[in-house]
Amino acid sequence: MLAERILAAARAEFSSSGYQGTSVRAIARQAGVDPALVYHYYRSKDELLHACLQAPPAMLERIVAAWSSPRGETGEALVRVTMANWSDPEASALLRTVLLTAAHHPETLERLRDLITRQLMGPARLSDDGAESRARASFIASQLLGLGLTRYVWRIEPIASMPDDEVVAAIGPTIQRYVDGDLAFA
Amino acid sequence: MLAERILAAARAEFSSSGYQGTSVRAIARQAGVDPALVYHYYRSKDELLHACLQAPPAMLERIVAAWSSPRGETGEALVRVTMANWSDPEASALLRTVLLTAAHHPETLERLRDLITRQLMGPARLSDDGAESRARASFIASQLLGLGLTRYVWRIEPIASMPDDEVVAAIGPTIQRYVDGDLAFA
DNA sequence: GTCTATAGAATGATAGAC
DNA sequence: GTCTATCATTCTATAGAC
Numbered sequence: 001m002l003a004e005r006i007l008a009a010a011r012a013e014f015s016s017s018g019y020q021g022t023s024v025r026a027i028a029r030q031a032g033v034d035p036a037l038v039y040h041y042y043r044s045k046d047e048l049l050h051a052c053l054q055a056p057p058a059m060l061e062r063i064v065a066a067w068s069s070p071r072g073e074t075g076e077a078l079v080r081v082t083m084a085n086w087s088d089p090e091a092s093a094l095l096r097t098v099l100l101t102a103a104h105h106p107e108t109l110e111r112l113r114d115l116i117t118r119q120l121m122g123p124a125r126l127s128d129d130g131a132e133s134r135a136r137a138s139f140i141a142s143q144l145l146g147l148g149l150t151r152y153v154w155r156i157e158p159i160a161s162m163p164d165d166e167v168v169a170a171i172g173p174t175i176q177r178y179v180d181g182d183l184a185f186a
Numbered sequence: 187m188l189a190e191r192i193l194a195a196a197r198a199e200f201s202s203s204g205y206q207g208t209s210v211r212a213i214a215r216q217a218g219v220d221p222a223l224v225y226h227y228y229r230s231k232d233e234l235l236h237a238c239l240q241a242p243p244a245m246l247e248r249i250v251a252a253w254s255s256p257r258g259e260t261g262e263a264l265v266r267v268t269m270a271n272w273s274d275p276e277a278s279a280l281l282r283t284v285l286l287t288a289a290h291h292p293e294t295l296e297r298l299r300d301l302i303t304r305q306l307m308g309p310a311r312l313s314d315d316g317a318e319s320r321a322r323a324s325f326i327a328s329q330l331l332g333l334g335l336t337r338y339v340w341r342i343e344p345i346a347s348m349p350d351d352e353v354v355a356a357i358g359p360t361i362q363r364y365v366d367g368d369l370a371f372a
Numbered sequence: 373g374t375c376t377a378t379a380g381a382a383t384g385a386t387a388g389a390c
Numbered sequence: 391g392t393c394t395a396t397c398a399t400t401c402t403a404t405a406g407a408c
Contacts, residue, residue, distance in 0.1 A: 002391090002392095017206075017290060018204070018206065018289065018290060020203075020204065020206035020207040021206040021290055023382075023383065023384085024383080024384065024385085025382080025383075025384090033392090034392070034393055034394090035384095035385095036385090036386085036392075036393065036394085037391085037392065037393080039384085039385065039386080040391075040392080043385095044384080044385075045384065045385090096289075100289050100290075102340055103204070103282075103286050103339050103340065104203060104204060104207050104286075109340060112340060112342075113340070113342055113343075116342060131344070134343070134344050135344050135345070135348070135352070135356075138336065138342060138343070138344055138345035138348075139345065139356050139357065141332075141336055141342060141345075142329065142332040142333045142335075142336040142337070142342075142345060142357070143328070143329050143332050143360070144332070145332050145335060145336060146327075146328040146329050146330070146331050146332020146333070146335070147328045147332070149328075149331065149332070149335070150324065150327055150328040150331060151328070153289050154288055154289065154295060154298060154299070156298075156299055156302060156324060156327060156328075157299075157320070157324070158317070158320050158321050158324055159321070159324035159325065159327075159328060162321070162324075166321075169369060169370040170321075170325050170364070170369045170370075171325065171328070173363070174329070174360045174363070177359070177360070178356070183355060183356045184355040184356075188373090188374095209400080209401065209402085210401080210402065210403085211400085211401075211402095219374090220374070220375055220376090221402095221403095222374075222375065222376085222403090222404085223373085223374065223375080225402085225403065225404080226373080226374080229403095230402080230403075231402070231403090373408105374407105374408085375406105375407085375408080376405105376406090376407080376408100377404105377405090377406090377407100378403105378404085378405085379402105379403085379404075379405095380401100380402095380403090380404105381400100381401080381402090381403105382399100382400080382401070382402100383398100383399075383400065383401080384397105384398095384399085384400100385396105385397085385398090385399105386395105386396085386397080386398105387394105387395090387396085387397095388393105388394090388395090389392105389393085389394080389395100390391100390392085390393080390394100
């Protein structure tokens with residue numbers, strides 16, 4: 001019970017201020033508990049972050065569903081799933097935490113890589129060639145992460161305020177091409 | 187002289203550790219000066235960051251040059267320029283600092299928005315319609331920033347180790363479409 | 373211009389009473 | 391399980407001697 005209150009507060013703090021910008025005391029304050037309790041349940045700030053890095057099941061299920069959409073609509077489906085996840089408070093907290101922390105924190109960086117190769121791309125069969133398949137996954141990740149950051153984190157206009165359908169119309173074909181288009185491999 | 191040594195050290199620290207993760211003492215240590223000197227030349231940590239947010243002229247010139255490349259090759263040129271900037275130590279230090287700090291620091295976020303709308307897109311005449319033009323700029327930024335982060339900051343494989351030409355072959359057409367393709371505007 | 377010294381606050385973490 | 395008290399460190403920033 002208390003442990004979950006603390007965890008929820010930690011997710012909120014890490015996702016809005018990053019790892020370095022978050023203090024254990026701030027987490028305790030937001031959870032309405034004594035700072036020592038935070039250390040009691042989680043042994044250190046680092047382990048608390050670790051506990052926040054689990055992806056919510058709904059987020060992963062959306063991704064799996066997108067990959068089983070009809071051929072030719074996968075690109076559109078992945079863009080819609082990206083926006084759905086960023087609009088889901090739990091999923092977006094995880095995404096923000098991971099993206100804002102990965103550059104400074106090795107374990108979180110591993111988590112990001114894992115998220116891309118296993119979760120985002122796990123359900124995919126992009127090509128018979130493993131190397132080509134991983135390359136396609138990289139390009140998909142580069143565009144979808146760029147979309148998430150510009151639209152939801154940095155809120156760059158006008159993409160930040162654009163209706164979902166316009167984003168899908170613009171970026172869907174990009175992803176579709178990365179999924180099964182001709183990328184002129186050497 | 188000393189002020190420039192301090193500035194160079196600050197750029198290095200901010201770009202590798204972000205704003206919160208960088209201490210004035212660490213900057214002074216790396217510059218080989220007393221911490222008090224840092225405060226003497228720059229009044230606060232915040233003003234020191236501010237001084238680090240100027241884009242190197244070479245970076246901006248590359249972007250202008252890309253926009254004056256022949257029609258039909260602009261997408262490819264912008265991808266090449268992005269990689270050139272991330273491979274230039276001065277430009278990549280600025281990019282890292284801005285991208286790692288923007289989420290927590292309002293002034294830096296403004297700098298990022300300015301960088302996109304004025305510098306990256308300033309030389310462009312994407313369309314006669316101002317709104318459509320800004321929308322195209324958003325999409326271009328989303329893909330190019332995503333490329334920078336996955337390839338140079340997070341070093342997600344295989345895009346991180348891929349030859350430039352393969353990246354251009356994959357992402358060039360995406361940018362070209364955002365520049366002058368049919369995005370199905372409502 | 374340059375450094376010593378330090379204020380004043382916040383930090384991660386622990387020991388131990390209840 | 392919960393809290394008080396505290397250690398040891400680090401931080402931004404300043405005052406003031408030389």
